[in-house]
Amino acid sequence: MENVILEGGRGRFIGYLLALTMLIIFLLVFPQIASSYGIVLVTEVFIYAIFALSLNLLLGYAGLPSLGHSAFFGVSGYTIAILVTKGGMTNFWLCLLAALLVAAMLGFVFGFLAIRTFGIFFLMLTFALAQFVWAVIWSWRSLTQGDDGLPGIIRSGLVFPISIQSDINFYYFVLFFLALSMFLLYRICHSPFGYVLQGIRESETRMQVLGYHTWKYKYVSFILAGVFGGLAGSLKAYQDGFVSPLYANVFTSGMALLMCLTGGTRVFIGPAIGAVVIWLIRGIVSSYTENWSLVLGVIFIFVVMFARHGIGGYLIQLDRMINRARTKS
Amino acid sequence: MTPEKCILLLSMGVNGIALGMILFLLAAGFELMFGVMRIINMAHGSYFMVGAYVGIFVGKLSGIFGLGVLAGAVSVGVLGLIMERFFLRYLQDHLQQVFLTFGVVFILSDLTRMIWGGDPHGISTPALFAGSVEILGKPFPVYRLILIPVGLLVALGLWIFQAKTRLGAIVRAGVDDREMTGVIGINIKLLSTLVFGGGALLAGFGGMMASPIIAVVPGLDWEILTLGLVVVVVGGLGSLRGALVGSILIGLADTFGKFLFPEISIVLIFFILAVVLILKPSGMFGGG
């Protein structure tokens, strides 16, 4: 993985810092000038960015392609929904904690089963487990109301007096979580733990020969990815005010996968870029045509065929090209 | 256990096997692609669906069911040929292949809806096999019974191809070691394309054959893909025997599950899947 920013020399560093500052200012100012639909759309982008980034911990860093990430999204979303609508719990933080705990438990159980496989078999197994979760959610009508979903999730119960009822406030709230998640995930990915994961991705046998208990690392990464995935699911439940079995559907997993691939799995922010691109495409294209699935499919194929490293890969190439030009002149 | 109950259960058994045959037609092509070429084709359900759409269209237009079957199978076969020749061939990484076929699912799902609309499409059972026979006093549709020998014939054909002819072994070798087979002088590329096309053809064939029973409607691609994946994973990826046994097992499980516990029959299927995967991740007959 390229750590271009910190290792590239001072000029580069200042350039990126400037860009980052402008982005931050833009994100902070955005809701004041955007349309209400735009605010909702971008808040969803943030949530999916968290989701895709969490998946990439497995896909990009550990080399474990999971088609079952939607299970965490769904299970956390439903935990929130059930606690709020049936349990009457209004404290946001308690609900979130519960949802993350449930996600961790799911990761604990599923991880144990899934870690024994790799590659295609891992893909199939995670798919199977996620489908099982979906089927349970769908069929357990007394708890989840099945296909009808659970409406009526209200955003309330923060410690400080600012309410998150309004879309604008919720936007900032989610942005905060995005920043927090990115910070934590970045630290994880660029820690010794993270480097071991990358080593496992390159060659598990080599790591084992070097003395690492690779299954432990894979297991922990699975649970961590699940917890962040659950965070995304919880936020989405509050965003929509409603959960449905779609949360746990394989389609949701597939979207996350697409976001990671499009944005680039080898760059840390790749999945976040992918989330922006894919979700924006969906939001914009759906206003013009009902056939946005077609557009998504074409992009998917294009990315897989011609842009293996996604947009992130190109940005790195661009960065290299610019710097080569600069050093030449 | 009253005699009526016995007859009912027996009839359910036959039903489960017939349903399993539909699943087998789907799983067979999938297994061909994986067993020989190590490709996991997520678009296989979509192929099944396209075969039904095209087949019904031609069948109704011409009035000849057989023509519809031919059209459905061949059109999807061609689709498979194109996909392999122009797309899959250029991807070495199996994971990349999975992703690509995933994208195809999205495209085909919208394309079929654009061409044929959102209403369900169906076709009547061909006159030759219409009607029902009495099995122990209970009417049973002839067409479903016919599917059993059809499925078994397909199984036989595939078994001969993979075990008895050299073609299967050649393509397998080619997938494992391209350079070698190139050196020996076998046109591995052509063979790969043909095998993939063959698997697709089977899916299209299955879709059309199943259409008098299950019709075709948007969403069938995901519905049948899910069941199909359960079958191949339970049976064991890459095993023809596994595909056959798996389909029949799942067909029976679905039938008896619905008969005894209709509301949780779906959970039952995935529960079986999860259990098999936990006990033996490579499936019943799969080779790790």
Place this chain on the structure above:
Amino acid sequence: MMTQQEKRGWAMAVMLSIFLVLVIGGFSTVFAQAKPSPGTKGLIKIGWIGPLSGVGGEDGGRVLRGTKTAFEELKWEIAGRKIELLVEDSPMDPAVALAKLKKLYHDDKIDILIGPYSSASGLAIRDFYHTNKLLTVSPQAAVASLTQEKSSKYFFRTWNASGQIAPFEGWLLAKLGYRTVTFFAPDFAAGRDQVLGIKKAFEKFGGRVLQEVYFPMGRTMDFAPLLAKIDVETPDIVYVWAFGGDAVRFVKQYADYGYKKKVPLITGTAVADSFLPAQGDAALGVFMTYWYGHTLDTPENRRFKKLYVDVFGAEAAKLVTPYDEQGYLAGKIVVSGIQAVKGNVGDVDGMIQAIEKLDFEAPRGQFKFHQHNGVFNNYLWQVNRVEGRLLNTVLKAYGPIRQGWFEEGVEIAERPVPGK
């Protein structure tokens, strides 16, 4: 043939330009703010939300067609003001419905809303239209609470409230002389409500329910094991409530396994005209209750079908479905409201009062509102061969039927069949 370098260069260029286009396109979407429609001059903006993609997209498209026809009739102009219809696709997802409504209201500044389609979406947007005093006419959104506990003076529904038609079906079954019934319905809230509603009335009028069989909606390929329950305990008649793929499969397999010869089949949905081409002869002779069908011979329906030929061409008018009709109805109702206030859509109370008093001939027959919910006739149909194709034809007519008739003990009268 391009070199690897060139290919990569092109691919990168494409990717980055897509990215740029998106960013720019994204900007225009997220920053778009339409100008408000000023008082009595300028455009009247009417929002429309419903499913146009995914499940229900086909029928949603029909509803939209019907709605457009209502405005097309007046050449998109009322009281000297032009009408603009702003359409948003909300594919059966209540969160999307709410988001799109917010967009239509805050960004596009609509004056009136037609929609939503699904019950869940209706519940999701209820507080929004009520708080914002937005006149909302829904062509469907059956969940009863929207016109009962959660009713709002701003909301009207042209469809039946759930619990309105179901007891009628129960009453009808008893009236037609059936003593026992077995139900088949998909396992979700509306399906269970439907069965409950029929059961209440059927039992009250002397019937007995043998079994209630619920199946996973949209995921049942093989109904044979479920149908086998009919062998276990055979009823006088089988009632099925299903749509889409489920409906086609159920009816076909019902005939395949010989049940059609043994036990008559009746439904509230499963042999709708749009499913008949797929079902083929398996559907012949099956009964259905519904308030609209292509062959309904009311003078308004004849006019409506001719209108369709003019607007959409002969091909589209070959099959006019209840969805077309309910979209048209919703449009006409909105038109009446606007006409009553002479185009001054700021006078929401005025429009509401006018709509409440409506009593007119719709293609389905006489229509009016009772507690903001549609009151109309219902018919008993049977699938027959008409002019070479399969269609439902009317056997009997009943009505009018309104929300709450069953609880209040209102009598239902048999009426003359339109056109006979």
